[in-house]
Amino acid sequence: MKRPCRMLPGLLLTAMLAGGCAAKSGVAFSALHYPMATQQLAVGTASIAVHDSGAPANAPADARTLVLVHGLGSSMPAWSENLAALSARHRVVAIDLPGYGKSSKGNYDYSMAFFAKAVRGVVRELGLSHVVLVGHSMGGQIAMTYALEYPQDVDALVLSSPAGLERFADGEAHWLASATTPEFTCKADAEAVWLRHMQNFHRAPKSAEFMVRDRLAVVGGPDFEAYCNAVSRSVAGMLDGPVADRLRDLELPTLVLFGEYDNLIPNPFLHGGSTERLAKKAVDTMRDGQLVMLERAGHFAQYEAADAWNSAVLRFLDDVHAPKGERTRRLRPAAPGASVEPLYAPGTDPDARAPATEPPAIAPSEPTPPAEPEPEPEPTPAEPPATTTPPEQPVAARGARRSRTTPEASP
Numbered sequence: 237m238k239r240p241c242r243m244l245p246g247l248l249l250t251a252m253l254a255g256g257c258a259a260k261s262g263v264a265f266s267a268l269h270y271p272m273a274t275q276q277l278a279v280g281t282a283s284i285a286v287h288d289s290g291a292p293a294n295a296p297a298d299a300r301t302l303v304l305v306h307g308l309g310s311s312m313p314a315w316s317e318n319l320a321a322l323s324a325r326h327r328v329v330a331i332d333l334p335g336y337g338k339s340s341k342g343n344y345d346y347s348m349a350f351f352a353k354a355v356r357g358v359v360r361e362l363g364l365s366h367v368v369l370v371g372h373s374m375g376g377q378i379a380m381t382y383a384l385e386y387p388q389d390v391d392a393l394v395l396s397s398p399a400g401l402e403r404f405a406d407g408e409a410h411w412l413a414s415a416t417t418p419e420f421t422c423k424a425d426a427e428a429v430w431l432r433h434m435q436n437f438h439r440a441p442k443s444a445e446f447m448v449r450d451r452l453a454v455v456g457g458p459d460f461e462a463y464c465n466a467v468s469r470s471v472a473g474m475l476d477g478p479v480a481d482r483l484r485d486l487e488l489p490t491l492v493l494f495g496e497y498d499n500l501i502p503n504p505f506l507h508g509g510s511t512e513r514l515a516k517k518a519v520d521t522m523r524d525g526q527l528v529m530l531e532r533a534g535h536f537a538q539y540e541a542a543d544a545w546n547s548a549v550l551r552f553l554d555d556v557h558a559p560k561g562e563r564t565r566r567l568r569p570a571a572p573g574a575s576v577e578p579l580y581a582p583g584t585d586p587d588a589r590a591p592a593t594e595p596p597a598i599a600p601s602e603p604t605p606p607a608e609p610e611p612e613p614e615p616t617p618a619e620p621p622a623t624t625t626p627p628e629q630p631v632a633a634r635g636a637r638r639s640r641t642t643p644e645a646s647p
Contacts (some may be wrong), residue, residue, distance in 0.1 A: 262457035266338050268450050271316050272330070274338060279357030280580035285338035286358060287312055287330040289323035300366040300391055300553065304330040305355060307373030307399070308474075309421075309467050311337030313446070314372060317542035318549075325550060326368075331358055333378075334579075335466025341459050345576040346469035348477030352382040353579055353587065359389060360586065368553065370394040372538060373500075374470060380479045383486055386587075387563035392556050393490040394549055396538045397498055400479040401518040408506050409475045416471040418464040426452055438497035438534035483521040485566045488559045490525045491552040492518070493545060495533030524559075526552065 272287045291299055302322055306314045312330040322328045332339040334354050335346055344350055355378065359367055367390050371379035376398025383390045404412070424432070433448050434440050454460050494501070498511040512529055519525035528548045533541035580586075 262455045262460060263453050264458050265311075265336075265341075265454055265463065268311075268338070268453065270311075270313055270338070272312065272319060274312070274332075276338075277358060277361055279354055279361060280584065281340075281342060281577060282334045282344075282354060282357075282579060283340040284334060284354065284358055285312070285332040286362075287319075287328075288362065289319065289328040291327035292323070292325060295325070295327065298366055299326060300368050301327040301329060301364045302368050302370050302394075302553075303355065303359065303364070304328065305351075305369065305371040305375035305378050306331075306333065306336070307371075307375045307397075308470055309336070309451075310372075310447075311450075313450075314536075314539065317443075317539050318546055321542075321546035321550065326553065329358065329362065329364065331355065333375075335463065335470065341462035341466055343577040344466075344469070344579065345473065346466055347473035348378055348381040348479075349385065350473070350579060351378040352385055355382055356386055356389065356587070357579070366391050366558065368392045368394060370396070370549070371398060372396045373535065374399050374474060376400065377474060377477070377479055380482075380486065381477060383488060384479070384482055384566040387487060387565060390488060391558040392488055392553070393486070394552065395490065395492045396545070397494055397501060397535045398492065399474055399501070401483075401514060402502050402507065403478070403480050404475070404503075404506070408503075411506075412503075413472050413475050416468050418461070418468045421467045422461060422464040435499050436534055436536040437540050438495060438532055439540070441540065444536070444539060480518070482566060483518055483525075484523065485564075486522055486525075487563045488524065489552075489556040490519075490522050491528065491549065491556075492525060493528045493530060493537055493548060495530050495535060495537035495541060497533060498535045498537075500535045 270287075274285045274287050277284045277286045291301075304312070304315045304318075306312060311332050315330050319328060319330065333351055334344060335341050355369070358364075369379035369382055369390055369392075371377070371394070373396075376395035377400035379393055379395060380398070380400055383393055429451050430448050433444075433451070437444065454463070492515060494511050494515050496512065501511055502509050502514050515527050515529070519527040530537045530541040530544050530548075533544075538545045578585075580588075
């Protein structure tokens with residue numbers, strides 16, 4: 237049987253193009269229709285779009301809050317098949333990451349640490365506690381980065397088709413990063429946009445067509461170029477912030493879900509192989525990990541197999557207990573990069589470390605008389621200096637190990 241992603245539905249695309257969705261002057265992301273209510277939340281220099289369903293009336297005082305983090309190139313409607321089921325038993329907060337959807341698109345570095353700080357800003361601004369981070373694809377890598385850097389905030393992780401479990405050599409990482417330029421996203425025609433989105437599914441449901449329509453509607457819009465830059469920098473951020481070697485440091489219960497027909501993990505161009513084998517190896521490395529493989533689902537498993545996905549997540553949340561004791565923050569040095577806008581203006585970052593105190597001044601001692609100078613030796617003829625070639629300057633590497641991504645095919 238042919239895969240749906242290889243069959244371009246020409247009638248649908250023709251209708252989209254005729255409707256002006258791929259016109260040179262598109263709409264702003266803020267004009268897109270969302271099937272859920274949103275509000276804007278100020279987090280440092282960013283304005284982040286948030287959907288907050290609130291806690292159910294019968295929820296206990298210590299009920300958990302699920303914070304939903306979408307993937308590369310996507311937005312909070314990625315969770316539209318999950319919100320009702322999850323919010324019936326838990327408070328649910330879904331966000332648009334900075335650079336995506338209805339959130340602001342500044343000149344940020346879009347590293348995994350940046351995104352983790354942005355998500356933590358939402359947690360702080362809403363006063364959330366007993367948080368469970370739920371991340372899809374790149375959002376899963378962001379969730380793991382958050383849990384490593386701010387472990388006391390998080391009770392558990394739910395990782396749906398997460399990026400970050402696959403290792404990449406330097407040459408592979410360089411190829412992936414260089415392939416995902418802003419132009420790769422901005423100049424994609426309607427057919428390329430359709431095919432890239434369909435790679436996320438085993439059998440794409442008709443209801444998922446809105447993803448393509450929305451993506452085509454913003455082409456040429458006022459913030460489309462900034463979105464293209466965000467996608468490109470996000471790929472570089474994934475490569476510069478790997479977590480594959482840090483899975484053992486996750487000190488909290490973690491549920492990993494994959495579709496058995498995931499076309500994107502492992503990377504089909506560079507590695508290939510079994511998604512389930514890669515997932516089992518990663519989960520076995522975790523201290524408290526569980527794996528669920530979902531039948532008849534691809535990379536977008538939470539949408540394509542929503543009922544099974546929702547049931548597995550709710551069952552996990554019913555059984556999981558918050559980790560006890562202190563958990564260690566696992567800091568990682570920031571990757572070098574170009575000058576970018578910080579999430580928090582200087583002096584306003586709530587997580588900034590206090591400046592190191594200067595050592596106390598040492599009181600001067602009594603001066604001592606200078607020693608009698610020794611006679612200078614007789615000068616000797618100097619040999620002519622040897623001609624040397626300055627050593628070649630090393631080229632900065634992007635890191636020995638990388639997370640994975642497929643450009644704009646992992647929303």
